[in-house]
Amino acid sequence: MLSRAARPALRAGAAVSSRAAAPTATFATLREIEGKLKSIRNIEKITKTMKIVASTKLARAQRSMADSRKYGETSNEVFQSAETKPLEGEGKKKLLVVCSSDKGLCGGIHSGLSRYIRRRALEDSNFDIVVIGEKCRSQLSRTNAKDIVLNFSGAGKDIPTFAEAQAIADQIVMLSGAYSDIEIIYNKFINATSYEPTSVAAFSEEAIASSPNFAAFEVDEELLSNLREYALANSLYWALSEGHACEISARRNAMDNASKNAGEMISKYQILFNRTRQAVITGELVEIITGATASADM
Incomplete structure (x- = not known):
């Protein structure tokens, strides 16, 4: 005690x-x-x-987008005047070219393109896919792997150039499939805070030759393949530049x-x-x- x-x-x-x-x-x-x-x-x-860097790059990307838009819109005006339309035929597929990039940290800009393709697949799955950029390739490979026939990486590291678009167009033209038409899917720049998935058509050589008013342009038949490839490169350059501006803007906001x-x-x-x-x-x-x-x- x-x-x-x-x-x-x-x-x-x-x-x-x-x-x-x-x-x-x-x-x-x-x-x-x-x-x-x-x-x-x-x-x-x-x-x-990263926000400061993206803000610095955005003005330059928008200037490049404005220049490329002139090329793409002028090229499309030719086909609008010629009343060019996709060829209809049994068993012919569409070719969808998805323009994304290899970089992330920019919000849901790449996921929006992937969701757009998946919605298209629910309506009509008769198409093949060419993917530019690793982001959309990795997303679409989980749901549409069998539809991907070609993919590119390394594009869009900096402001896209016409040479890059032309190199991609060369590979697309050499694809063996007989496609009714080619549709390029990209993010359309609306303003610094908004964008939306949009498509622009790129027609096959047969569709161009079958246009009702194409004879008015007096283009030799031997040059049709060159015209088709040049128009495809123009549209790709437009889509890549506009998508790049959207990506920089989205990264700055993110x-x-x-x-x-x-x-x-x-x-x-x-x-x-x-x-x-x-x-x-x-x-x-x-x-x-x-x-x-x-x-x-x-």
Whole structure:
């Protein structure tokens, strides 16, 4: 049995030992919060830098888009005047050329193209697919792998050029399938914050030759293949440039939203860190006062 004089000292010692475990856990929590704050601040720096880079590239991408649009629209006006239409025939497939890129971190711009193709497949699945860019290729390979006949990677690393579009057009022309027509799917630039999947037609050589008003242009039959390939390259150049401008704009918006979200998280974690630190200081003061009181009682 302990004496009555020793019991207060024992109780004080037990109180101090029971509270001693609390600061250890609290200090660990403080270090965790501080680590998260540091990580989020680093992410915020990265997203802000990527936003600045995208903003710098956007003006140049829009100028390239405006130039390529002139080529594509002028080329299409020829076929509109000639009243060119796809050839109808049994067993003939369409060829869909999907213009995406290899880069991500730009919102759902590539997913929108993939969803557009899947909706088309529900209506009519009689088509083959050529995919430009790894993003849409990886998405469509999960649902439409059997329809993909050709894919390109490495395009769109920088502003697209007509030489790139011409090289892609050369490979598409050499495909063995007899297609009724070619349809190029791309993201149409509406403004700096919005875009939508759009298609532009590129006709086969037979469809061009069968146009009702094509004779008015007095084009030699030997040159039809060159005209068809040049028109396809023009349309691809237009689609790639417009899709590139949409991608840069979407990346800037995505990085802006990510920076704002990181700022909100930093504010919340900073408040949590301050409250936790205050709790640690308060706990230490209570221990000091308790220990001093216990020593005085003894």
